[in-house]
Each structure stands twice: as C-alpha cells, then as structure tokens.
Amino acid sequence: MQEYKEYIPCSYQDILNDGTSLGLQLITCRPKKQKETTYPQYNCVGRFEKLRLLSHYCISHYLDIIPAKHNETYLLCETYEKTLPEILTTLDEKKGIRLLQDIIEAYDYLHQHNIIVGYLNTSNIYYTNTNIGKLGNYALYHLSQSNKYFTCAFKFPTIAPEVLLNRNHSCSVESDIYSLGMLYIIIHMQFIPSKKQYISWVMALFELSSHCKECINCQQHNCEEFTHKVDELNKLYFDKETHLNPLLTSCVCPIPTIRPTISMLLENKIFSERRPIIQPQDKELLELLNFSYNAPKYFMTRREVLHEMCYLKLLNTDIPKKYIEIMGKVYGEMAKYPIFNLERFVSIERDVSAEEVQNDFTIYSISVEDIINPSIVIDKELDGYVKSEGNQIENTSSSEKLPFFVNILTQQFSTCPVTDVVRYHRLYHAYFRFLSRYAAENPNLVGTIVHKVERVAQSFVPEFLRLPVWMLFLGIDVNLAYKRYNERSKSVPLIISSNDIDEDTRVIVEDVNRAFSTVPIIANEVTRSQLKRVLFSFLRSGEEYCQGIHSVCAVFLSLSFNEAICSECLHRFEADFVRQYSPENFRIYFIRLCQLLSFHGPKVAPTMSSRVIENSTAIRWFLPLLSLSMKLSSIYQLWDWVLQSPKFAKFMFFLLAYILSCEPMILEYNDPFDLILHFNKVEFDQADVIEQCTSQFNNLISTSPISYTENHISPSHPSRSTPYASLANQAIDESSMVVVPLLDQSDLQFTMYNTSSLYVDMRPESTYHTLAPKSLRVIFNKPEDVVSEVSSALRGFDDVYPAFVVLISDWDETNDVDISTIYLQMMTVADSLVKNGFSHICMSAVPFHSLHRQFFTENEVVKTEQDDHDEDVV
Numbered sequence: 078m079q080e081y082k083e084y085i086p087c088s089y090q091d092i093l094n095d096g097t098s099l100g101l102q103l104i105t106c107r108p109k110k111q112k113e114t115t116y117p118q119y120n121c122v123g124r125f126e127k128l129r130l131l132s133h134y135c136i137s138h139y140l141d142i143i144p145a146k147h148n149e150t151y152l153l154c155e156t157y158e159k160t161l162p163e164i165l166t167t168l169d170e171k172k173g174i175r176l177l178q179d180i181i182e183a184y185d186y187l188h189q190h191n192i193i194v195g196y197l198n199t200s201n202i203y204y205t206n207t208n209i210g211k212l213g214n215y216a217l218y219h220l221s222q223s224n225k226y227f228t229c230a231f232k233f234p235t236i237a238p239e240v241l242l243n244r245n246h247s248c249s250v251e252s253d254i255y256s257l258g259m260l261y262i263i264i265h266m267q268f269i270p271s272k273k274q275y276i277s278w279v280m281a282l283f284e285l286s287s288h289c290k291e292c293i294n295c296q297q298h299n300c301e302e303f304t305h306k307v308d309e310l311n312k313l314y315f316d317k318e319t320h321l322n323p324l325l326t327s328c329v330c331p332i333p334t335i336r337p338t339i340s341m342l343l344e345n346k347i348f349s350e351r352r353p354i355i356q357p358q359d360k361e362l363l364e365l366l367n368f369s370y371n372a373p374k375y376f377m378t379r380r381e382v383l384h385e386m387c388y389l390k391l392l393n394t395d396i397p398k399k400y401i402e403i404m405g406k407v408y409g410e411m412a413k414y415p416i417f418n419l420e421r422f423v424s425i426e427r428d429v430s431a432e433e434v435q436n437d438f439t440i441y442s443i444s445v446e447d448i449i450n451p452s453i454v455i456d457k458e459l460d461g462y463v464k465s466e467g468n469q470i471e472n473t474s475s476s477e478k479l480p481f482f483v484n485i486l487t488q489q490f491s492t493c494p495v496t497d498v499v500r501y502h503r504l505y506h507a508y509f510r511f512l513s514r515y516a517a518e519n520p521n522l523v524g525t526i527v528h529k530v531e532r533v534a535q536s537f538v539p540e541f542l543r544l545p546v547w548m549l550f551l552g553i554d555v556n557l558a559y560k561r562y563n564e565r566s567k568s569v570p571l572i573i574s575s576n577d578i579d580e581d582t583r584v585i586v587e588d589v590n591r592a593f594s595t596v597p598i599i600a601n602e603v604t605r606s607q608l609k610r611v612l613f614s615f616l617r618s619g620e621e622y623c624q625g626i627h628s629v630c631a632v633f634l635s636l637s638f639n640e641a642i643c644s645e646c647l648h649r650f651e652a653d654f655v656r657q658y659s660p661e662n663f664r665i666y667f668i669r670l671c672q673l674l675s676f677h678g679p680k681v682a683p684t685m686s687s688r689v690i691e692n693s694t695a696i697r698w699f700l701p702l703l704s705l706s707m708k709l710s711s712i713y714q715l716w717d718w719v720l721q722s723p724k725f726a727k728f729m730f731f732l733l734a735y736i737l738s739c740e741p742m743i744l745e746y747n748d749p750f751d752l753i754l755h756f757n758k759v760e761f762d763q764a765d766v767i768e769q770c771t772s773q774f775n776n777l778i779s780t781s782p783i784s785y786t787e788n789h790i791s792p793s794h795p796s797r798s799t800p801y802a803s804l805a806n807q808a809i810d811e812s813s814m815v816v817v818p819l820l821d822q823s824d825l826q827f828t829m830y831n832t833s834s835l836y837v838d839m840r841p842e843s844t845y846h847t848l849a850p851k852s853l854r855v856i857f858n859k860p861e862d863v864v865s866e867v868s869s870a871l872r873g874f875d876d877v878y879p880a881f882v883v884l885i886s887d888w889d890e891t892n893d894v895d896i897s898t899i900y901l902q903m904m905t906v907a908d909s910l911v912k913n914g915f916s917h918i919c920m921s922a923v924p925f926h927s928l929h930r931q932f933f934t935e936n937e938v939v940k941t942e943q944d945d946h947d948e949d950v951v
Contacts, residue, residue: 095157095205096158096159096205097155097156100137100152100153100155100156100214102151104217104220104227105150105227106148106150106226107227117148117226120222121142121220121226122150124220124222125152125216125220127190128192131187131190131192133186134179134209134211134352135182135183135211135212135352136186136187137155137203137211137214139153139154139155139216154214156203157203157211157213159204160200160203160204161199161203161204161263162200162269164204165267165269168264172208173264173267174264174347174348175210175349176204177257177325178351179210179211179212180210180212181257181339181348182343182351182352183215184212185339185340185343187212188253192219193219193249193250194215194218194256195217195218195229195231195248195253196231196236197236197253197257198214199232199269201214202260209352217229218248223247223248224246224247231246233270233272234259234263234269234270234272235256235259236256237251237252237256237333238279239251239252239333240252241279249333251334252333254336254337255328255329255333255336257342258326258327258329262307262311265321266315268317270314274315277314278310278315282310282329282331285303285306285331288302288303288306289303289332295330296335298324298341299323299327300323303330304323304326307319307326308320322347324341324342324345325342328342553645553646553649557645558641558642558644558645561641561644561648562640562641562644562645563641565614566610566640569610569613571610573606573609573610581616584622585609585613585622585627586609588627590605604634607640608630608634610640611640612626612627612630615630615644615648618648629647630643633647633650800893800896800897801900801922804897804900804901814904814908834882834883835852835871835882836853836883836885837853837855837867837884837885838852838885838886839857839863839885839902840856840857840887840925841856841886842856853866857886860905860906861909863906864906864910867882868910868915884906884921886924886925887899888924890924890927900920904920907919
C-alpha cells in the first residue's frame with residue numbers, strides 16, 4: 078500500500094465537540110551504553126517522526142515528542158475524558174460492537190503502517206462525545222523498538238500468553254489479534270478481570286491447545302466447540318454468562334498461527350460499515366504552519382489541527398518540578414488538561430492587520446508583554462521608529478502595514494521566563510505564526526525588523542524560536558515550501574532502497590551515513606531517510622551537489638524534522654550564499670553562517686576533544702577567513718571534514734594557516750575531495766610544515782578566541798599578541814567573560830569593517846577628535862556607564878543595526894602594563910554588551926593614535942553631548 082494517503086480534514090469546532098483534551102506522558106530512556114554509536118533518547122525522537130504522519134478517525138493522535146535532560150522524554154498526544162473502564166457498564170450491545178469495530182479499524186490502520194501496538198491497556202481506549210472509539214497510547218512499543226530503548230509496562234487482562242511467557246515480552250501482529258479478542262470478551266462481559274483472575278483463565282485456556290491443533294473448524298476460525306469452552310471458562314473464572322461470536326472468539330486461540338487476520342474480522346457481519354475516509358477538496362487552503370511533510374498540503378488533517386493548537390517544543394529545557402502533576406505517571410495513564418478554546422483562525426493567505434495579530438495573541442491567552450523581559454522598559458526610541466516609517470506605512474495597503482506590535486515583538490528578550498509548558502507552546506505558535514505571515518505577505522518589509530531579530534538571534538534564541546527565526550531570515554513562505562517540495566520530490570521514493578541509488582546519488586548515501594556519527598540528535602533511521610530524501614530531491618531538481626553539503630542540510634533538519642522546510646531552507650541558503658556569492662556580500666554571508674552555527678545548539682553541536690563548539694568559537698572564524706582564498710563549494714567539504722576531526726579545536730587554525738601559506742597550490746585543485754585527500758596526507762607535526770605556516774598561525778591565533786599554549790607554537794606576532802593572548806586565555810579558562818575578536822589594522826582597513834560599522838571611541842581623556850564615518854564618543858570612567866551608553870545608542874538605530882561594533886581606545890605600545898589595562902577595559906565592556914544581547918562586538922588591536930590619519934578627522938561631529946567641562950565630545 079501507499080503510505081500516508083488517508084486524510085481527514087477537520088475544523089477546530091469538531092475537535093471541541095469531541096471533548097478532546099491533551100495528554101502528556103513521561104518515559105525514561107535507558108542511558109547510552111559505551112559501545113553504542115547512537116543515543117536511545119534520540120532514536121526514540123526519530124522513530125516518533127513516523128507517528129506524526131498518522132491520521133485516522135479511530136486513533137488518538139500523537140502531537141509531539143519532547144526530549145528533556147536526564148534521558149527523560151515527554152509525549153504530547155490527543156486524549157479524552159471518557160475511557161473504556163468508565164463507560165463499560167453503560168454500553169449496550171450495538172454501541173459495544175461499534176466501539177470494538179473502531180479499535181479493530183485503528184489496529185488495521187497501524188498494522189498497514191508497520192506499527193505493532195504491543196500492550197493494550199483498556200484505560201487507553203477512549204470514547205468521544207460523538208460516540209467514536211479511539212485507541213490511545215499505542216506507540217510506546219514502537220518507540221522503544223521492542224523494549225530496546227526503554228521498558229514498556231503491559232496490562233494482564235489483554236496480554237497474549239506467548240508474550241507473557243516470552244523472556245523479552247516481544248510482541249507481534251498475532252499478539253495484537255489476541256488483544257483484540259480479549260477486548261471483545263471484556264466488552265461483551267462488561268467486566269475487566271483482575272490480574273489473578275486473568276492468569277488463572279489463561280492457564281485453563283492453554284489446555285485447549287491440543288483441541289485447536291486438531292480441529293479443522295478452529296483453523297477456519299468458525300469453531301462452535303472452542304467458543305462454547307471459552308464461554309465455560311468465563312463462567313468459571315469471571316462468573317459471567319457469555320454467548321460469544323465464533324470468529325471473534327478465535328482471536329484468543331492459544332496457538333498464534335491459527336488466529337484470524339484483521340481483514341477477516343472486519344468482514345464479520347456483526348460489524349457495520351467502516352468509518353469513511355474523507356478525501357481533501359482541491360480548494361482547501363493550507364492553514365497549518367507546523368507539521369511534518371506527508372503529502373501535498375492544501376488541507377488539514379485532524380492530527381494537524383491538534384498540532385497547530387497545542388504544539389510543544391522544549392528541547393534542552395528542564396520542565397519545572399512543580400508542574401509534574403500534569404506530566405502523568407511514567408507508564409500509567411496520561412495526565413490530562415483541557416484544550417484551548419480557539420474561537421477562530423486566520424489563514425496566512427489573508428491580509429494581516431495589527432488588529433488580527435493582536436487577536437491571535439488574545440486567542441492564545443497571552444499578552445504582548447508576556448514575550449519580552451519584564452525588566453526591560455520599552456523606551457521612546459520605539460515611538461520614533463514607528464514615526465520614521467510613517468510615510469511609508471501611509472502609502473501601503475493594510476497587508477503591508479508594520480504595526481507597533483512588531484517593534485515590541487522584536488525587542489531584546491534574552492531571558493524568556495519559564496512559567497509552564499502550556500505557555501511555552503502558546504508563545505511559540507503566536508510568535509511563529511506572526512513572523513511567518515509577515516514573511517509571506519511582504520518579504521521586503523520584513524527586512525526592516527530583521528536587524529532587531531538578528532541581535533536576539535546572535536545572542537540567545539530559545540529552542541522553540543530557532544526555526545521560525547531562521548525561516549524569517551531566509552524569507553521562507555510556508556505554502557510555497559510545501560508546494561515546491563512536492564514538485565522536487567515527485568521522483569524520490571518514500572523509502573530509498575539500494576535499487577534507487579546510482580552513481581550520482583551514491584555519494585549522498587555515503588555522506589548521510591557518515592553524518593549521523595557527528596550529529597547525534599538525528600542519529601536514527603527515520604531522520605536518516607528524511608535527510609536522504611531532501612538531498613535526493615536537491616540533486617534531482619537540477620542543483621549541483623557538493624560532497625559535505627549534507628552537514629548544512631542536517632542542521633536545518635535538526636531544527637524542524639520537516640523535509641519540506643529543510644529543503645526550502647537549503648535551497649534559499651544555496652541561492653543566497655553560494656551561487657550568488659561575491660566579495661561584496663561577504664559580510665552578510667559571514668553573519669548568516671555564524672547564525673547557522675549558533676543554531677546547532679548544545680545538543681547537536683559537534684565536539685572536538687570533549688570541547689563543545691558553540692556560537693562564536695572556532696568554526697565561526699574558520700569558514701569566513703577560509704572563504705577569502707577558496708570558493709564556497711570547497712568549503713563545504715572542509716567544514717564537514719573538520720567537524721569530524723578528533724584533534725583539538727586549535728588544529729583548525731593550524732590547518733587554516735597551512736591553507737593560507739600554500740594558497741596557489743590549493744587553487745589548482747578542481748575537485749574539493751581531492752583537496753581533502755591531500756590534507757590527509759600532510760604530516761602537520763613535521764618541522765618544515767610548522768615553519769611554513771608559523772607566521773600565518775600566529776596572526777590567526779592572536780585574533781581568535783581559542784586558547785593556546787606556549788609550548789605549541791610561540792607567538793612571534795607584534796607585542797600586542799602576548800598581553801591579549803594572556804587575558805583571553807585566562808578568561809576562557811576561568812569562564813569569566815566572553816572573548817571577542819581582536820582586529821588588526823588590515824582587518825579594520827581592508828576586510829569587512831566599512832562604513833556600515835559603528836566605532837566606539839572609549840578613550841579616557843576628553844578630546845575634540847571624532848570618528849568618521851559612523852561613530853560614538855564615550856568617555857571611559859566606569860565600565861557599566863559605557864555599557865549603558867552604548868546599549869542605548871544601539872537600541873536607537875532605526876535604519877539598520879551596525880554590521881560590526883568596534884571598540885577603540887588608546888595606549889602606549891611600549892608599555893605592556895598599559896596595554897593589558899586598556900585591553901581588559903575593552904574586554905569588560907565587550908563582555909557586558911554581548912551578555913546583554915548585542916552581537917558583532919569586536920576590539921581594535923591598534924591604538925587610536927596609529928589609526929588617526931586613516932579613520933579620524935578633526936571636528937567632524939556626528940553626535941554632540943556636554944561633559945563636565947562643557948566641552949563638545951562625540
């Protein structure tokens with residue numbers, strides 16, 4: 078059969094009428110064993126992706142899986158207040174048979190998708206307000222991969238005897254059939270046996286094995302004698318009179334191979350017509366912004382509606398213990414809490430006004446102030462920003478208006494308060510839907526707020542906001558993403574087998590298999606298949622595949638686990654920063670690549686010698702500097718190779734120094750893979766290689782935040798290197814402050830620091846000398862005063878946030894003590910600015926007086942204030 082082709086369009090009101098609630102359950106995965114190559118928790122995350130795609134009338138849909146710390150994982154699913162034990166005695170014969178048929182149809186649907194339910198708990202059979210039976214909590218056995226990653230708890234009244242006697246309690250399709258037979262008996266008796274009663278009943282049932290082996294009627298699933306004997310067992314052990322149906326009774330046959338199939342059960346005359354499969358209408362709009370790819374998306378399934386209403390994403394977040402009452406028991410019934418009463422929904426293809434956006438937040442029961450840090454007061458600059466855009470706004474349509482609301486949204490909120498899990502997914506969807514709508518409505522207008530979001534993204538982006546912020550950066554239209562991916566992936570099978578691999582795609586399979594050893598969060602079979610499909614579609618859409626590009630694709634996939642969005646992000650990234658690459662857009666490429674690296678997050682960041690590479694460390698400087706001498710198609714491979722290197726992070730700089738020292742030879746390589754092979758043959762410990770790149774290495778290491786030791790390569794750079802290196806290494810070792818880049822004269826003059834940057838002159842003495850072009854004069858008295866003044870100035874930029882903020886001071890180049898003192902002052906200010914959420918902070922390694930002629934002019938005042946001596950300063 079074709080997978081994932083059953084769709085059930087649904088509305089919010091349908092869900093509310095059904096009495097739907099949310100269920101949250103905790104499972105604890107086993108810790109990783111030393112010899113295992115992957116993590117059990119991440120395997121569960123990957124296996125869960127298949128469950129996202131399931132949509133059927135008779136199953137309780139799984140909405141999300143939330144990996145937390147300490148191997149704890151939370152499952153968010155659809156659930157209901159009414160369960161089978163509560164309504165069992167109120168069911169008449171007709172409703173009981175209809176309920177049984179619903180559960181059998183659910184089993185049939187799951188078996189068609191190769192999912193074995195395993196352990197059936199009667200408390201996980203729900204009954205909706207519209208009289209539909211639903212199977213819930215059916216995925217634990219699938220997620221655990223037959224109890225491999227965690228142990229599932231089984232329930233005695235429905236467990237098959239062969240499972241009970243098996244040491245590993247492994248389940249099969251036949252054991253699921255047995256559970257359905259026991260469910261039929263329970264519904265017919267209107268009684269749930271105890272553990273003791275059931276074990277006695279099963280032991281007596283085993284005595285009928287010899288009869289079933291020899292009886293032809295039992296093998297044809299129509300044995301009146303076997304049915305009569307089961308009726309007698311029910312009377313003896315359960316004290317219940319029963320008159321069972323022979324076909325349904327044959328499900329509890331003690332011999333698994335004699336049990337009927339589900340298709341046979343559904344053909345039984347006692348059952349009515351199956352629940353209808355409603356096909357989507359062609360003109361239905363795509364309204365959902367956050368779901369997994371499974372088909373052309375012009376409609377919504379029931380699961381997707383639920384996902385939209387209660388999405389929860391808390392990677393790397395410990396859920397507070399005081400909210401444990403809504404988490405449910407480890408293996409028991411799920412804890413339930415009411416679903417949100419959504420009164421309406423606005424399609425993203427409609428015009429969006431400020432009032433509609435505000436209504437969205439009202440629906441989610443949060444206010445605008447909930448999004449920002451309560452300690453931050455919205456200052457008067459916001460009013461100025463709105464007024465400065467006034468002329469443009471007046472001449473635009475309602476869909477192009479930039480409401481005051483967006484300014485509040487994009488203010489710095491470096492510490493989003495964690496209140497409870499409900500607020501997190503409300504916040505996620507409100508923010509996500511708003512940004513995505515604006516990106517779709519008017520991509521050009523979005524650019525006016527990106528610089529504010531960039532400041533947040535560079536410093537701190539909560540896990541649940543990383544994907545929408547990236548989509549905003551790249552201008553992703555959700556509707557187009559799914560439509561385009563549907564076209565790109567038409568010729569790509571759902572499951573890529575060896576028959577689908579040719580000479581062109583073989584390298585993709587090899588790269589993907591290798592990638593999972595370095596990015597553990599996607600180290601599972603499901604996301605492995607997703608990554609292959611995205612890369613196959615990328616190649617077959619006419620793009621050029623570079624070996625190593627899978628590393629970039631894996632990052633986007635780890636943010637969304639969504640093929641369509643991952644594919645669109647990859648295509649946009651390629652179009653903007655590879656095919657259209659030029660020295661003129663080097664600065665913006667640098668910023669975007671830093672953002673991509675920072676979005677790895679601590680759970681997916683690769684490690685080198687047990688050091689986690691995070692936002693602004695080694696790779697951040699490796700790629701931009703390398704791109705000055707190599708084309709980007711070659712950088713992909715080097716990036717991928719370096720990520721897997723077992724050596725110290727310092728080795729990347731040594732490698733870069735070697736690359737820069739033999740640039741003419743490197744440019745002769747047409748195939749990047751040959752270049753990697755060349756590097757593999759180089760003995761970097763040899764004296765001639767060290768001598769060849771010593772100068773380049775010292776130049777790089779002096780401006781990098783990476784610590785180094787004196788006994789490796791002694792610094793021979795100008796005198797400024799030693800005091801800076803000493804302070805930087807001490808800060809890194811003690812984790813006392815953030816180390817920002819140190820820029821020499823060539824960096825300031827010839828590289829990326831141009832008129833779009835802001836130069837902060839923080840010399841301690843008063844002066845009339847000013848900076849050109851864009852500058853800020855701050856007299857250094859106390860670090861906190863400088864930070865406050867610079868922060869206010871940065872928040873006041875209305876046009877665009879500076880490309881880089883460069884701190885400049887003056888010192889005696891012959892006095893190491895003076896150099897260290899001034900460096901420490903600048904490092905203290907830079908550290909505070911970075912921790913307050915401002916990005917692109919750098920320090921000048923050249924004193925003011927040495928740069929006077931190149932960068933400064935007399936009395937060219939940019940901004941004037943009065944100091945204590947009534948002198949004009951900038």
